[in-house]
Amino acid sequence: MSEKVLMKGNEAIAEAALMAGCRHYFGYPITPQTELTAYMAKRLPKMDGVFLQAESELAAINMVIGVSSCGKRVMTSSSSPGISLKSEGLSYLAGCCLPAFVVNVQRGGPGLGGIQPSQSDYWQATRGAHGDYRTIVLAPDSVQEMVSLTIKGFELADKYRMTAMLLADGTLGQMMEPVSLDAGEIKTFDKPWATTGTKMARPHNIINSLSLIPEELEQWNLERFARYDEAEANEVMYEEYRMEDADVCVVSFGITARVSKNAVDEARANGIKAGMIRPITLWPFPKKPLLAAADKVKAFISVEMSMGQMIEDVELATRCKKPVLLCSRTGGVIPSVKEVLEKINEAEKIGGDRA
Numbered sequence: 539m540s541e542k543v544l545m546k547g548n549e550a551i552a553e554a555a556l557m558a559g560c561r562h563y564f565g566y567p568i569t570p571q572t573e574l575t576a577y578m579a580k581r582l583p584k585m586d587g588v589f590l591q592a593e594s595e596l597a598a599i600n601m602v603i604g605v606s607s608c609g610k611r612v613m614t615s616s617s618s619p620g621i622s623l624k625s626e627g628l629s630y631l632a633g634c635c636l637p638a639f640v641v642n643v644q645r646g647g648p649g650l651g652g653i654q655p656s657q658s659d660y661w662q663a664t665r666g667a668h669g670d671y672r673t674i675v676l677a678p679d680s681v682q683e684m685v686s687l688t689i690k691g692f693e694l695a696d697k698y699r700m701t702a703m704l705l706a707d708g709t710l711g712q713m714m715e716p717v718s719l720d721a722g723e724i725k726t727f728d729k730p731w732a733t734t735g736t737k738m739a740r741p742h743n744i745i746n747s748l749s750l751i752p753e754e755l756e757q758w759n760l761e762r763f764a765r766y767d768e769a770e771a772n773e774v775m776y777e778e779y780r781m782e783d784a785d786v787c788v789v790s791f792g793i794t795a796r797v798s799k800n801a802v803d804e805a806r807a808n809g810i811k812a813g814m815i816r817p818i819t820l821w822p823f824p825k826k827p828l829l830a831a832a833d834k835v836k837a838f839i840s841v842e843m844s845m846g847q848m849i850e851d852v853e854l855a856t857r858c859k860k861p862v863l864l865c866s867r868t869g870g871v872i873p874s875v876k877e878v879l880e881k882i883n884e885a886e887k888i889g890g891d892r893a
Contacts, residue, residue: 540720545679547681548573548711550775551704552581555613555690557721559588560639562612564601566594568620570708571643571729575615595620599627606636607745609732611692615641617708618659619650623868625667628701632671633747634796635731635762637695639688640703644710646870654870656706657792657843663705664821670759672766674702674773675820677791681715686819689721696727698769700762709793709872774816776827780806784813784883788829788854790818790841794873797808798841801878808879810886820848825855832859837885841865841878 545553552574555563575591582589588605592598598614605612616624621642631638644659646652648716663675672692673704676687683845684706696778733743749755777795780802781787790798795816805812815831817824840849846864853862865881867873 539720542716549577549686551793552577554685558689558692560611562605562850564598565614568617571617593621599624609729614638617645629667635699638701644702654751660847679795693725770822774822775825779814781813787835788814788839801875805882828855832856836861
């Protein structure tokens with residue numbers, strides 16, 4: 539077992555990206571993810587890598603497009619308002635079928651909001667910007683998962699030629715925990731589509747997101763969604779906690795899942811059979827385990843730091859077979875164990891008989 543080191547979440551993401559083979563970073567500082575940018579500024583020049591603080595978020599994401607076109611592993615990071623500025627480029631990445639790794643350490647909104655933690659970019663991350671496309675969205679609940687999911691994100695992006703986004707929050711970005719930096723084998727993928735120069739040995743590769751022929755653009759979208767279907771079939775990640783006999787199922791991700799796990803334990807101590815399903819991939823969403831749970835539990839509770847963005851996906855996944863309650867705080871406030879426990883008690887009373 540490798541020795542553990544104490545690392546801040548933002549810096550752990552950066553180190554994991556370097557371990558994954560990323561040697562190109564383009565970004566712009568914004569709280570609460572600036573330590574990630576600063577870490578890359580310090581480390582990449584010593585590794586013959588490229589760090590560039592762009593003049594804007596828009597410039598940074600377009601630099602990502604250029605490097606990804608050449609077949610290199612590349613990343614950018616930001617926080618909520620900065621991700622909005624990158625939205626056009628995220629859609630262009632999808633249109634070009636280019637892999638990239640993007641980190642969003644969320645802060646409160648809308649607008650400039652505040653610098654406290656939030657989960658209110660869920661819709662933006664899972665629904666995307668303009669056009670028909672998907673983004674793989676990974677939601678860690680610890681600094682250790684920030685490491686493992688960063689490496690996984692680069693691999694998934696390359697495998698499916700799409701963007702993978704690590705969706706964290708200000709608490710996870712700023713907190714310090716012991717982590718293992720033993721990454722094991724790093725998967726790499728051939729990229730015959732990359733614009734690396736032909737040396738007259740192959741046809742030219744062209745990276746483009748524009749087609750003025752409707753039938754051609756339709757075909758591009760169909761081919762893209764065939765890859766998305768493959769990702770949805772094979773890459774769902776989730777954690778089940780004390781679900782074997784649960785009457786109430788809490789659904790939560792990220793930092794709120796840690797709070798929810800404690801609430802589940804307290805509910806059990808009080809005689810209520812609570813359990814939790816934690817989505818690790820917000821897309822693809824863990825529909826099957828939630829639908830299976832809907833045949834067993836009385837009710838679901840969506841615990842989140844937003845006005846209720848994930849609850850719709852929980853309702854869709856469970857096909858509204860059972861009630862779905864919302865336990866949420868916003869504006870940078872994290873739900874407490876007491877608040878989640880109160881909602882568990884409410885769900886246990888109103889859920890009705892088990893199926």
